[in-house]
Amino acid sequence: MKGGAKVRAERGAKARKYSDKLQLGFEYLLTYGMAFLILGVVVSALFSLHATIFQQRAMAGSCSVFRPSGPYTLDQISLQGVCTNLLPQFVADQGSAYAKFSSLNKGKGAGTLTYPSYLSLPSLPLGGQGSQGFTISAWVYWHGPTAAHCQGIVASNPSPSSGIALFGYGQNNGACGILWINGSYIKWPSNSSNSLPYMEKWQFIVATYNANSGSATVYVNNRSFSSALLSPRDFQTSNATVLGADVWPSGRVYPINGTIANVQIYNAPLGGAEIASMYGEGIGGAPVNLKNLVGWWPLNGNGNDYSGNGNNGVQVNETYASAYVVP
Numbered sequence: 001m002k003g004g005a006k007v008r009a010e011r012g013a014k015a016r017k018y019s020d021k022l023q024l025g026f027e028y029l030l031t032y033g034m035a036f037l038i039l040g041v042v043v044s045a046l047f048s049l050h051a052t053i054f055q056q057r058a059m060a061g062s063c064s065v066f067r068p069s070g071p072y073t074l075d076q077i078s079l080q081g082v083c084t085n086l087l088p089q090f091v092a093d094q095g096s097a098y099a100k101f102s103s104l105n106k107g108k109g110a111g112t113l114t115y116p117s118y119l120s121l122p123s124l125p126l127g128g129q130g131s132q133g134f135t136i137s138a139w140v141y142w143h144g145p146t147a148a149h150c151q152g153i154v155a156s157n158p159s160p161s162s163g164i165a166l167f168g169y170g171q172n173n174g175a176c177g178i179l180w181i182n183g184s185y186i187k188w189p190s191n192s193s194n195s196l197p198y199m200e201k202w203q204f205i206v207a208t209y210n211a212n213s214g215s216a217t218v219y220v221n222n223r224s225f226s227s228a229l230l231s232p233r234d235f236q237t238s239n240a241t242v243l244g245a246d247v248w249p250s251g252r253v254y255p256i257n258g259t260i261a262n263v264q265i266y267n268a269p270l271g272g273a274e275i276a277s278m279y280g281e282g283i284g285g286a287p288v289n290l291k292n293l294v295g296w297w298p299l300n301g302n303g304n305d306y307s308g309n310g311n312n313g314v315q316v317n318e319t320y321a322s323a324y325v326v327p
Contacts, residue, residue, distance in 0.1 A: 058086035060301040063286050065293065067308035072125070074291055077308070083286045088300035090320035091141070091261040091283075094118070094244040116253040118245035119303045119313035124156075124294050126164070126267055127182075132292075133211040135266040136166050137204070137275075139283045141325065142258040144199045145169055150176030151256045152246025153205060154263060156239040163239050165246055166207045166218070168256045169195045178218050178226055179207045186216050186228040197225065202327035204279050208269040215269075222279040241265075243297060243313060259324060261299050268292040283327050 063083035069075045094117055126134050136154050148169070155165035163182065170176025171194065177185030188194040196203060197220055206219040209230075217227040243263050245255035261283050270278075274288045287293045287307070296307040301320050303313030 056086055057089040058082065058284055058300065059089060060298070061304065061306060062086070064306040065287065065290055065296065065308040071309040077290050079286055079290070085281050085284045085286070087284050087326060088261060088298055090299070090301040090322050091139075091259045091324050092117075092119070092244055092299035093259050093319045093321045094255040094257070116245060116255045117315075117317040117319060118152075118247065118253065118255055119243040119297070119299075119318055120247075120316055121241040121243065121295070121305075121311055121313045123239065124241050124265060124311060126265070126294065127211075131211045132268040133209040134164070135206065135208045135268065135270045135292075136164075136263075137206045137265075137278060138166075138263045139202055139261045139327070140168060140196065140205050140256065140258060141202050141260070142168055142196045142199055142256065144257060145195060146257050148254045148257070149252075150246060150254050152242065152244070152254055153256050153260065154241065154243055154265070155180075155246040156241045164209075166205065167246065168205075168258075179209070179216055181209055181216060181230065184230045186218060186226050189226050192225075196220070200325075202283065202325065206270075206275050206278070208275075210269045219275055222276050243299070243303075244318070259321060263295075263297045263299065265294045265296075266292040267294050 061081070063079060063081040066076075066078050066080040067073050068077075138153050140153060146169075149171055150167050151169040153166045153168050155167075156163040163180070165180040167176050167178055167180070170178070170188065176194070177187050179186040196205070204219075204221050207217070208219075209216045212232055214230040214232040215227070216230055218225045244260050245253050247253050262285065264278075264287055266287075266289055268289070270289060270292075277288050278285055281288075284298075287296050293307045293309075295305045295309060295311040297303060297305055297313060299320070303315045303318060305311040305313070
């Protein structure tokens with residue numbers, strides 16, 4: 001009996017010891033398992049909110065077009081550098097100020113001292129006899145309407161007879177139609193309230209014009225937003241082009257209320273497959289048609305043209321933001 005009791009006691013001790021180990025193991029798994037679960041939830045939330053701390057950013061000029069024979073030449077043209085659609089380090093912050101510039105009243109608009117920001121470009125080789133048309137594309141993060149008459153995304157200095165302009169907002173459908181071409185324009189859709197369809201959200205804007213057919217279309221996120229059939233015409237391009245605003249002959253400046261990035265201009269109307277490819281590449285995408293590329297301004301911390309054509313911009317109060325919402 002004594003021997004049996006001893007055996008039972010030893011077995012009981014072993015069972016309790018094993019039970020203690022199981023309990024400790026369970027507590028260990030519970031404690032650290034919950035920690036890993038919480039960490040997983042946090043990481044998942046960060047990614048779902050497009051947190052950028054884990055995402056690599058492209059430096060300015062990391063990708064560019066190489067033209068060994070000089071600007072606008074097509075011999076052995078190619079992309080060079082790191083062109084993997086990385087997020088840009090910066091985007092151009094246009095703000096919401098607008099003003100009329102003159103020698104006596106510099107920076108004063110509506111009684112308030114304001115200094116609008118934009119990028120002034122040289123005259124671009126668009127339009128003229130035999131022109132195929134054009135394509136303008138840009139990523140825009142729009143904050144909404146302001147007191148400005150209209151808000152320019154890309155524009156050559158418009159006048160009654162010349163210029164082109166792509167707007168992000170317009171108080172009327174006159175000169176501030178969404179796309180203005182040499183005196184004609186595409187109206188805003190009736191349900192858009194004369195504005196881009198999204199606020200506080202990145203949207204990919206593309207405007208195409210076929211000079212042979214007169215067909216003009218504006219796309220938002222790879223979908224047709226507004227279109228019109230205009231009389232085929234040549235459009236003049238002797239005026240300087242502005243990115244991020246619209247500068248009128250009177251001197252008044254109407255910047256887009258928000259931020260812009262990755263502006264591309266082509267001297268031909270791109271097709272649907274090319275526009276879809278640009279949209280799929282995202283905010284850091286490279287040009288899709290090097291043959292017809294006139295200028296490429298990533299706006300990643302500077303106003304340089306990386307198309308190889310040398311259309312570098314002059315920065316007017318331009319600022320760049322590194323903390324931005326990722327599309």
